[in-house]
Amino acid sequence: xxxxxxxxxxxxELYDGALNYAFIxxxxxxxxxxxAYPELVGVSEAAVIQQARTTNVHVLSPMTxxxxxxxxxxxxxxxxxxxxxxxxxxxxxxxxxxxxxxYCEERHVRIAGLGALIPSVTxxxxxxxxxxxxxxxxxxxxxxxxxxxxxxxxxxxxxKGPVQIAVLGAAGSTGRSALxxxxxxxxxxxLTLVDRPSKRKVLQQLSKLxxxxxxxxxxxxxxxxxxxxxSVTNATTALLTPExxxxxxxxxxxxxxxxxxxxxxxxxxxxxxxKCLASVPSLRCGFDYGLFPKNEVEAKxxxxxxxxxxxxxxxxxxxxxxxxxGDPTEGHIRHLINLAGMYGIDIPPFHSFPEIGMIExxxxxxxxxxxxxxxxxRPGKSDEVNA
Numbered sequence: 001x002x003x004x005x006x007x008x009x010x011x012x013e014l015y016d017g018a019l020n021y022a023f024i025x026x027x028x029x030x031x032x033x034x035x036a037y038p039e040l041v042g043v044s045e046a047a048v049i050q051q052a053r054t055t056n057v058h059v060l061s062p063m064t065x066x067x068x069x070x071x072x073x074x075x076x077x078x079x080x081x082x083x084x085x086x087x088x089x090x091x092x093x094x095x096x097x098x099x100x101x102x103y104c105e106e107r108h109v110r111i112a113g114l115g116a117l118i119p120s121v122t123x124x125x126x127x128x129x130x131x132x133x134x135x136x137x138x139x140x141x142x143x144x145x146x147x148x149x150x151x152x153x154x155x156x157x158x159x160k161g162p163v164q165i166a167v168l169g170a171a172g173s174t175g176r177s178a179l180x181x182x183x184x185x186x187x188x189x190x191l192t193l194v195d196r197p198s199k200r201k202v203l204q205q206l207s208k209l210x211x212x213x214x215x216x217x218x219x220x221x222x223x224x225x226x227x228x229x230x231s232v233t234n235a236t237t238a239l240l241t242p243e244x245x246x247x248x249x250x251x252x253x254x255x256x257x258x259x260x261x262x263x264x265x266x267x268x269x270x271x272x273x274x275k276c277l278a279s280v281p282s283l284r285c286g287f288d289y290g291l292f293p294k295n296e297v298e299a300k301x302x303x304x305x306x307x308x309x310x311x312x313x314x315x316x317x318x319x320x321x322x323x324x325x326g327d328p329t330e331g332h333i334r335h336l337i338n339l340a341g342m343y344g345i346d347i348p349p350f351h352s353f354p355e356i357g358m359i360e361x362x363x364x365x366x367x368x369x370x371x372x373x374x375x376x377x378r379p380g381k382s383d384e385v386n387a
Contacts, residue, residue, distance in 0.1 A: 001057065001099070001102065001103060001106065002054075002055045002056075002057070003055060003057045003058075003059060003103060004054070004055045004057065004058045004059070005058075005059045006036040006037060006058065006059060006060050006061065006287075007036070007037050007038065007039055008036065008037075008038065008061075008286070008287075009059070009061070009062075014062055015062055015073050017073065018073075018107065018108035018109075019073050019074055019075055019104070019107045019108060019109045019110075020072040020073055020074055020109070020110055020111075020315045021063075021072065021074040021109060021110060021111050021112065021113065021311050021312060021314075021315040022074055022075050022076075022077050022100075022104050022107070022109045022111075022112045022113070022135075022311075023063070023074065023075075023076050023077065023112070023113045023115055023305075023307075023308045023311055024077050024078070024079070024097065024100055024112055024113065024114055024115060024118060025060075025076065025077070025078050025115040025116055025118070026078060026079050026081055026082065026083060026086075026093075026115075026116055026117065026118060027052070027078065027080070027081075027082050027083075028082070028083050028116065028256060028257040028290075029082060029083075029257070030045045030048050030049065030082070031290070032078075032290070033048050033049070033052050033080070034048060035287070035288050035290070036058065036060050036078070036287070037051070037052075049080070049082070052080035053080050055080070056079055056080065056095070056096035056099040056100065057077065057079075057096075057099055057100050057103045058077065058078040058079070058080065059075055059076075059077060060075075060076040060077065060078050060287045061075070061076040061285050061286045061287035062074070062075055062076075062285075062286070063075060063076055063283065063284065063285040064282075064283075064284045065280060065282050065283045065284070065312050065315075065316075066281075066282040067282075067312075067315075067316035067343055068316065072312065072315050072316060074109075074311075074312070074315070075107070076285060076287050077100050077103070077104075079093065079096040079097060079100060080096065081093045081096060083116065083117050083236045083257050084236045084237075086117060086120075086121050086236070090121060093121055094121065094122065094127060097118065097121075097122060097127075097128060098127075098128065098131045100112075101128055101131055101132050101135055101137075104132075104135045105132070105133060105134055105135055108134075109135050110135070110136060110315060110318070110319070110320070111135065111136040111137070111138060111311060111314050111315055111319055111323070112128075112132075112135050112136070112137055112138075112311070113138050113139075113140050113307050113308055113310060113311030114128070114137065114138070114139050114140065114307065115140070115256070115305060115307055115308065116256040116257070117234055117236070117256070117257075119139040119140075119141065119173065120172075120234040124139055124141070124173050124325065124326050124327070125137045125138065125139045125322070125324070125325040125326070126325055126326065129322045129325045136314070136319060136320065136321050136322050136323060137322045137323070137325055138307075138310055138311055138314060138322065138323035138324045138325070139173070139307065139324045139325065140305070140306060140307020140308065140309075140310040140311060140324065141173050141174050141177055141307070141324050141327070141328055142177065142310055142323070142324045142328035142332045142333055142336050143278065143306050143307070143309055143310035143313070143336045143340070144174055144177075144178070144254060144276065144306040144307055144310070145174060145177030145178040145180070145181050145328060145333070146181055146306075146333060146336060146337060146340070147276055147277075147278055147306045147309075147347060148174070148178040148181070148182075148230060148232065148252065148254055148276055149178050149181035149182040149184075150181075150347055151252050151274065151276060151347060151350075152165065152182055152228070152230060152252065153182075153185070154347070155228055155250055155252065155274070155362055156228070158361075158362050159227070159228070159250070159362070162190060163189070163190065163227060163228050164190045164192075164225055164226045164227050164228065165189060165190065165191045165192070165226060165228045165229075165230065166191075166192045166193075166194055166222060166223040166225075166226035166228075166229050166230070167179065167191070167192070167193050167194060167229075167230045167232070168194045168195075168220075168223060168229060168230065168231045168232065168233055168239070168240070168259070169194075169195060169231060169232040169233035169234070169235075169255075170193035170194060170195050170199075170203060170206060170232070171193070171195035171196075171199035171202040171203055171206070172195070172232060172233065172234060173326075173327055174232045174254065175193075175195070175232045176202070176206060176327060177327055177328050177333075178230070178232060179193070179206050179209060180209060180330075180333075181333060183209035183210050186211050187211075188211055188212045189210065189212060190212075191210060191212075191214045191215065192214070192215035192216070192217055192222055192223070192226065193206055193207060193214060193215065193216055193217070194217045194218070194219075194220070194222050194223060195218065196218060197218040199218075200216065200218060203216045204216060220239065220240075220244050221244070223240075223244055223245075224244055224245075224246060225246060226246060226249065227246055227248060227249050227250065228249070228250050228251075228252070229245065229249060229250070229251045229252070230251075230252045230254070231251060231252065231253045231254065231255055231259040231260065232254045232255060233255055233259055234255075235255065235257075235259060236257055237257070238257075238258060238259055238260055238261040238264065239259050239260075240253075240259050240260040240264065241264060242264050242267050242268045242271075245260075245264070245268060245271055247270055248270050248271075248272075249270075249271050249272075250271075250272045250273075250274065250362055251271065251272070251273045251274065252274050252276060253273055253274065253275060253276065254276035254306075256305070260273050262353045262355060265352070265353065265356070272352070272359060272362050273352045273353065273356075274350045274351070274352060274359060274362070275291065275350075275351050275352065276306060277291070277303050277304065277305065277306065277347070277348055277351060278303070278304060278305070278306045278308075278309035278345055278346070278347065278348070279302055279303055279345065279346050279347065279348035280302055280303075280304055280308075280309050280312055280343075280345050281302060281343070281344050281345070282302070283301055283302045283304060283312065284301050285301055285304065286301075289304075289305075290354065291303070291351065291354060292351070292354050292357070293354045293355075293357060294354075296357070302348075303348045303351070309340075309345055310323075310324065310336060313336065313339040313340065313343060313345060314339075316339070316343055317339065350362065
């Protein structure tokens, strides 16, 4: 099998033993490829893509994390297809992902997490679960849903006055799961669920989770009155342009690629965009995801994607088999909340675009009230989960 190793790693001694976990991503844009292969700086986009396509399996970085007195070893892996190419090259994308799973099997990976849009092109992990012989698959949607809901609760607590929430992409796997988590506290909310017209029936079913009537909409105009927007779509471009966002709106953007652009914030400095991240103590991953200013990347390696956090937690308890494939169950959610408490995994300080950095105030200048997951979710005894 042909494997390409990031040129950033060529002078480093890499771990060649069995891997505990892997996290599989795709480039959001050409700049992500160049981050892995800096010798391509200044090369045309077409040439960068052509060079990346010489192999389907790219090793971007080793990863380590200390749990229960032992070091867990992982790798950050990528396919060469950009987010915007998935629809046109769907068969090739799926073949590339299967080849990455084959590589994981060669490295004796126990569990592989799926990042960004990969769940959406693998039927929420089912295609790779069917292909895999020994590698467990998880989409990470369980812990992502928990984090989104907990972030909503924190932002609600920080904002002045009534909070009107719109959830964009509510009928998708992550949206559905986040709403189930959000409904656990039985709190009355002014909530609108937004998705494509074909998803109206799903939205109607989700609305029944809540104790108060919920709005249902199938166009972006419905979010214009919201002062808190949660975006969890699979769109490959930024959908949330300035005309759709209310004055002083807070956006929790879980999407990769992002659903709101930095250019929108430049045009509308009254808007606050919060990235949905997790804090994983002792995590080390040298790849620059583009989440933070370059001079902060080294210091903020513990702040990472929620789907990777789920993968590492499962690795920490030596989980066998698949986990979140399809929608996460209530058992998955409770198990992950308990694991997060066990390993000290939580929401980091809020961050926006790297040009903005850490956010100390949200919603009309109110400081957020810092709470742990266990303050917001108090599940019972962890379920035994063998999804």
